[in-house]
Amino acid sequence: MIGAAALFVMAQGKWIIGLLKVGKFGGVFLSMLISIGAYAILFPWSFAIGFVVLILIHEMGHVLAAKQKGLPVSAPVFIPFIGAMINMKRHPRDAVTEAYVAFGGPVLGTVGALLTFGLAYVFDSPLLYHLAQVGFLINLFNLIPIHPLDGGRIVTAVSRWLWLVGLVGGLLLIIYNFNVILLIIWSMFAYDLYNKYVKHRKTGSEPRAVATSFLIPAEPLIEQGYMIPGEEHKRELAFLTYSDLEGQQYIDVVWEGLNFQGTISLGRQALIRRVHVTRLERLNKEDGMHLMLHIQVDYDPFENDKYYEVPTASRWKYGIAYLALAGFLFGMMMLVQKTGHISSSLSGL
Template sequence: MNDNELTTNTNEHTVEINGSEAIDQTYPSKPKVSSGKNQFSTSIISAVIYLASAHFILNWDLGFILKVTGVLVLHELGHFMTMKLYKYKNLKMLFLPMLGAAVIGDKDKITQKENAIVALAGPLPGIILGVFLYAFGLINNNKEFISLANIAIIINAFNLLPFMPLDGGRIFNSLFFNKSKMLEAVFIIISILCLTSVAVYIENYILLIIPLFLVLRLVNSYKLKKVHSKLDQDRVSYNKSFDELNDEEYWKIRKELAAHFPNIAKLVGDNKLAEAKQEEKIIMHVKNALERKYVKDLNLLGKIGFVVLWLTAFALPLLGIGLAHLYLN
């Protein structure tokens, strides 16, 4: 071997100078991601907390809770099944106390078209079902069906509003704004202002949790930008999937996240190069720090098509309810 030649082992980096080998840095193996067998139990626990908060904090009666929960489950199943179709991994449905529910999952590469379809797959079936339930209830003079229809239409139409993090906002962000971090940040700020105005106007102050969440998202995005900047300086690649990370990259990203996020630093503790008790949570943060591959596969005509579909979803309740009343008259 020639002088000053660099050699690399699987889990450690060694430098050989003038025939003598010195260890520069040793990195443990990257932790393995769990199989996700407890995801169902996590969904159940979140559902129980959601139901309890609806009853004891919001003072909803049992009948109303069941109707809202049924609508939410149908809505999220639309997202879940579509994401499963597009081969998302580690899918799970989580209920958010006093707010609703969400489906989360992992995918290394996402396209504009997929993102828009996944977003529409939640509210669109719910609105269609709501229109049919309303028509059925109106024709048969069934107030329970009309009540359920109103809940389905209101919840799903609200989710179609073009503000982050609602489904409508995700559609518009995917089509027009996430081409640059600056544009996306501006869109989020607009969403914060609009959702705050909506919450105040309808006097539903619990909804202020959503813009508050967006504010925290902006703050975290700023911190993450600093993390990425430091990783760029250290020539650590983060434009890849978690599975593609090597041992060194994982531990360096983990280190920078802990340096910029106090909550992650608390999870890491003194385990700088050793797995922590809650390493699974740290892995989740590392995954979120990675830049996923985003494929822009829609031309202008395709984007217009999705906007028309979005507008159609908004118009369906008015059209369906109007036709039902015309039929009776």
């Protein structure tokens, strides 16, 4: 059955790519339909529809919170068997803002699960009881203090030491009740922590580097009288670095002797040590000789420690709210379970 579900998702690959060409709300609707169809392979249609709607409510909580903070975000995109995601077009400038946006999802998601539970009680519906139980579960799951889950982002405003709690707790949860998705998320989180707090300390101030190449025509340079250096020529280049509103850093490099200007993008924020030519390769093509400039950028990763500077009052506020919400969700799961309407199978819905 899982294999059939995976084939279904793969078969919809062209649809998913097509979502990028559809209007904002059309993309949301189509990705929801794809997810509903995928979940319906494993569960009844009624449950699949309700489950996707609960995920939508959760994601809209993030969207509304981001809008309140003036952060532009994309519409939710649903990914079968993983959930949904929104893309922030501009990153938060501090941990408090990040936590606020992260809180929006589980808060509104909890409201959605509560409304479902209320309707289940009024209509005595086993389907709605199951959906309420799952709604509380997915919001509680998202509060695990592991990036990129909401809990991992919320605790940035409380204490980064809670990431260690998430690291250990997530591993214990995987051992106790194995889950492939949680294992993938936990592994990525553990690797990221290793790079930030273990590998970085071992390397100390040792610079990192990124290499790139540019192909430029040589014939116009020769005609204009430019001197073409030898292939083993090495030199440092003048550069200007800047970042856009999304936090993407760029480096404009210049070699006046060859009338060359190029732009290099970095995958992270960094302090540039130097930009230099490591090799100059001559290539003969049908339209004449070209030069392949091999350029290396030496840099130090930039960690904005001020990002995590949070007032004590805010730390307490987010810490208490985080624990209260997690406790409430766990309590509601137990309450729904005690109603006696939750069984281990959905086949009768």
